[in-house]
Amino acid sequence: MAGHAPARREFLSNGAALGCCLAASPILTPVTLASAPHDHRLVVIILRGGMDGLDVIRPLGDAAFSTLRPDLRLKETDRGMDLDGFFALHPALAGLMPLWRAGEFAAFHAVSTPYRGKRSHFDGQDVLESGIGLEDRQTRSDGWLNRVLQQLPGAESETAYAIGRSDMLLTRGAAEVADWAPDAALVLSPQAQSLLEMVMHDDPLFRDATIEAIALSGTDLAAQPGRSAPRGGDMMNAMRENMRAARGGARPASIARFAADRLRQDTRIAAFSLNGFDTHSRQDKSLPGSLERLAEAIMTLRNNLGPVWERTTVAAMTEFGRTARLNGSGGTDHGTGGAMLLAGGAVRGGRVLTDWPGLAEADLFQGRDLRPTRDLRAPLGWLLRDLFGFEKRVIETAIFPGADMGPDPGLTR
Amino acid sequence: MRFDREKADIRFGCGLSPRIAPPRDIQQMIDQLKGPDEASDVFPIPKTETILELARASRAARQQRRKATTEKSRENARDARRSVRRRVQRLALDSLANGFLRRALTVDGLRERLCAFWGDHFTASGKGVLWRHARPAYVETAIRPHVTGNFADMLRAVAMQPLMLHYLDQHLSVGPTSRVAQVNRTLDxxxxxxxxxxxxxxxxxxxxPYDQSDVRQLARLLTGLSYNLKQGFIYRSSFAEPGPETILGVTYGQGKGRLEDIHAALDDIATHPSTAAHVARKLAVHFVSDEPAEALVAHIAARFRDTDGDMAAVTEALLEHPAAWQPAAENVKRPVDFIGSALRALDIVPxxxxxxxxxxxxxxxxxxLALMxxxxxxxxxxxxxxxxxxxxxxxxxxxxxxxxxxxxxxxLRRVLPNPEDFALGALGHAPPQxxxxxxxxxxxxxxxxxxxxxxxxxxxx
Known part of the structure; x- marks a missing residue:
């Protein structure tokens, strides 16, 4: 459960008498950030289900790869876009090639969390989001991104945003994290809005949350064609539309648009998750859609962040990789080593970073998975040092206890 | 500050209903609570046994698929899996619908609120296709029968539930010098x-008043609590650490681990004065205010101590204290209470x-619910x-x-009441202008x- 914002609320209730509420809401008022000692932006995307790193960043240069993935041999034209002569990018991520060419996209390959053995989504995601191995973990651990906030001097309630309807362990903990699901956006007639303001007026808790909810709803509605405040008789249609939107879940683009909108202002850290990476069968059919959504999210961030993109790092990570071999139904099963994807103007990209373990039978982890050669938390730790100036000691004890950061891969510019 | 019928339904029940009169007095609330559980008869929710049965069916379907060699047998295995999935979905939707219908139509709203409160106090939840829907059955089996019984009995009941044992990893806990650990050193x-x-x-x-040593000792004592899909709870004596163990200064067991020793320890912990204080404050916070009157907390805690955790008496202590009837409505309804009381005010029927x-x-x-x-x-x-x-x-x-x-x-309803009439019904006799x-x-x-x-x-x- 994310913490929330009493300080912010006090601020709101001082200034915002309903009626002129939106103009007085600080959300719509530019706030200077002179006090914030760091200006970098970090976006963490959790890819749920276990993304197949070997299919996304394909080691075509490894002789064993074509034996493990015989389907790719058949498709000469569809083998992916060459990255560095050894690795190729999955065709569904073609949208990210301009970033690669601009040196704003990188991958870190053959990494994994410290989770080993049972290959359970739930345990794997718990380890990924808590940043702590199962054996070191208490039942109620907090998320590593929340611990990052706890270490940030001057972090406030809007410094980090958890976006989307799911309650992420990643951002849970003692530090305050704002949350918003674009699919919770309200569609209200002007009359309903003013009547709501009337009944909320004398209750500061409800009044202030209503003001913010209406303001936040406006952020995304404006950008979505076909979703605007209804008038009178359109109300029922609007409600049905609302229901449909909620059922379908927020599209990655609307999540990313919302994130970009916040990151252009006070917010320094945003996190959300994308589902659909558990590709047990017909991976050639099931994976592309999920990858396209990821590319759409990243490109939406880039296109909406404006100059802030230069100071932004997007890190997309998953609970584990998948089996090196294709299974009998054209998919892959839960594995171990995989890839983390990095994008953003702050990233020193155009590179696939890896201590490549090889894919020969003897090189595989337990004879089946890509062998992780580096703890995922090591590059993440260096990233946090680059972005927020944390000391290595703080990262290895307070943020990723038990992790060994090893040598600096120099991830940022 | 004294008993108020509408407040009784709003604060301690499931909200006001246009169909059902609020309770006349505290005695009626307690009598209903001690009387037959009508809501669970009319709107049944499956119990743990049903979850176990579905888990067995699911396992059988998986085995069937693994063993299938012919197209026909594969087809049969697929059908078996589909059938289990349908039954799980049915179970989930029935539990949800009947949970809300109980709130909408019960005369005994206090019981629903207490079940939710204690179910939350003893939180357990599962993951995966079936077990994520096991929580209502867990509450129905281990919590609901005990809301007017003894706290110690509820504690024993939850400690023997597969969902709780799984949720907090108890079934994996192996005594360091247990029989199985002597044979197999690799066990966790x-x-x-x-x-x-x-x-x-x-x-x-x-x-x-406990420390890490008490946690450690209790963990040693609890080894052996386990379950399987056939029997549900089992005491696995091969996992049990031989006694004695000392918890809060009291020594339990000697030699071979026994379930009786675990029960004895749970009974003592359940009736400890600190447990009385802890539970009393939680009740007051949940039902009255995030910052409850100390006198209210003390009154409930005293009753808990005096009755060794008789939950009917403890609930009555909460209701009879004047501070419980403070005029200001401070607590915000949780989403389940919000939706439940809205359905009740809207006179929703099956x-x-x-x-x-x-x-x-x-x-x-x-x-x-998720978005809320x-x-x-x-x-x-x-x-x-x-x-x-x-x-x-x-x-x-x-x-x-x-x-x-x-x-x-x-x-849900298609035909909605006149909003002004609805306001009077839903908010009681003195709604804000x-x-x-x-x-x-x-x-x-x-x-x-x-x-x-x-x-x-x-x-x-």
């Missing part, structure tokens, strides 16, 4: 999760709940749902409440009803 060792949460959350409280239409159930109940912050499969931590109002009324969560209030009543004005001024019935439900006067209890 002691797991302290259940022991720790039992002391910290379920009984003594985080400020209670035919209104689209329990055979999974998509509508998703739109109207499941998704809204109370996922129907349970909280994400053993601490249970948060109590603080600020946790629930965030922009996102409130937006989800407002959206539901404006759209779900019409979708601006809510009445807003109800009158709304452009449509749906908006008018929505604004009444959205008002703090309805959302607080």
């Amino acid at each position: 060792g002691l797991n302290e999760n259940l022991a720790r949460e039992m002391l910290e959350l379920h009984t003594l409280g985080v400020d209670g 035919r209104h709940i689209p329990k055979n239409d999974p998509r509508k159930m998703l739109d109207l109940l499941i998704m809204p 912050g109370q996922d129907w499969t349970g909280p994400s931590s053993p601490e249970g749902w948060p109590e603080a109002n600020e946790e629930w009324i965030t922009p996102q969560r409130l937006a989800a409440r407002l959206q539901w209030a404006m759209s779900a009543p019409f979708a 601006d809510v009445i004005r807003a109800a009158r001024a709304a452009e449509t019935r749906a908006e008018g009803v929505g604004i009444v439900l959205a008002s703090p006067a309805f959302q607080r209890m």
Whole structure:
């Protein structure tokens, strides 16, 4: 459960008498950030289900790869876009090639969390989001991104945003994290809005949350064609539309648009998750859609962040990789080593970073998975040092206890 | 500050109903609570045995698929799997629909609220296709029969539930010198999760008079608590650490581990004065205020101590104290209470709940609950749902409440009452004037009803 914002609320209730509420809401008022000692932006995307790193960043240069993935041999034209002569990018991520060419996209390959053995989504995601191995973990651990906030001097309630309807362990903990699901956006007639303001007026808790909810709803509605405040008789249609939107879940683009909108202002850290990476069968059919959504999210961030993109790092990570071999139904099963994807103007990209373990039978982890050669938390730790100036000691004890950061891969510019 | 019929239903029950009169007095509330559980007869929710049966069927279907060699046998295995999935979905939707129908139509709202409270106090939840829906069955089996019984019996019951044992890893806990550990050194060792949460959350409280050594000793004592899909709870003596163990200065067991020794320890912890204080404060916070009157807490705790945790008497202590009837409605309804009391005010009956239409159930109940912050499969931590109002009324969560209030009543009911009449029924005899004005001024019935439900006067209890 994310913490929330009493300080912010006090601020709101001082200034915002309903009626002129939106103009007085600080959300719509530019706030200077002179006090914030760091200006970098970090976006963490959790890819749920276990993304197949070997299919996304394909080691075509490894002789064993074509034996493990015989389907790719058949498709000469569809083998992916060459990255560095050894690795190729999955065709569904073609949208990210301009970033690669601009040196704003990188991958870190053959990494994994410290989770080993049972290959359970739930345990794997718990380890990924808590940043702590199962054996070191208490039942109620907090998320590593929340611990990052706890270490940030001057972090406030809007410094980090958890976006989307799911309650992420990643951002849970003692530090305050704002949350918003674009699919919770309200569609209200002007009359309903003013009547709501009337009944909320004398209750500061409800009044202030209503003001913010209406303001936040406006952020995304404006950008979505076909979703605007209804008038009178359109109300029922609007409600049905609302229901449909909620059922379908927020599209990655609307999540990313919302994130970009916040990151252009006070917010320094945003996190959300994308589902659909558990590709047990017909991976050639099931994976592309999920990858396209990821590319759409990243490109939406880039296109909406404006100059802030230069100071932004997007890190997309998953609970584990998948089996090196294709299974009998054209998919892959839960594995171990995989890839983390990095994008953003702050990233020193155009590179696939890896201590490549090889894919020969003897090189595989337990004879089946890509062998992780580096703890995922090591590059993440260096990233946090680059972005927020944390000391290595703080990262290895307070943020990723038990992790060994090893040598600096120099991830940022 | 004294008993008020409408407050009794709003604060301690499931809200006001146009069909069912609120309780006359505290005695009637307690009598109903001690009387037959009519709501569970009319709107049944499966028990743990049904979960186990489905788990066995699911396992059998998986085995069938593994063994299948012919196309025909593969087809049969697929059918078996599909059938299990359908039954799980049926179980999930029935549990959800009947849980809300109980709230909408019960005469004994206090029972529903107490079951939710204790189910939350002893939070357990599962993961995976079947077990994520096991929570209602767990509450029905281990909590509901004990809300007027002894706290110690409830503690024993939850400690023997497969869902709890799995949730807090107790079934994996192996005594370091147990029989099985002597034979197989690779087995995982002691797991302290259940022991720790039992002391910290379920009984003594985080400020209670225990230390790490008590946690460790209790963890050793609890080894052997386990389950399988055939029998449900089992005591696996081969996992049990030989005694004695000393917890809070009392020594239990000698030599071979025994279930009786575990029960003896649980009984002592359940009736400890710190448990009385911890439970009393939680009740007062949950039902009355995030910052309850100390006199109220002390009164409940004293009754708990005097009766060794007789829950009917403890509940009566809560109800009979003047501070419980403070005029100001401070606590915000949790999403389940909010939706439940809205359904009750709207006079929802079984035919209104689209329990055979999974998509509508998703739109109207499941998704809204998640967006309001109370996922129907349970909280994400053993601490249970948060109590603080600020946790629930965030922009996102409130937006989800407002959206539901404006759209779900019409979708469920089609025919909506006059908003002004609805306000009088839903808010009681003295509704705030601006809510009445807003109800009158709304452009449509749906908006008018929505604004009444959205008002703090309805959302607080």
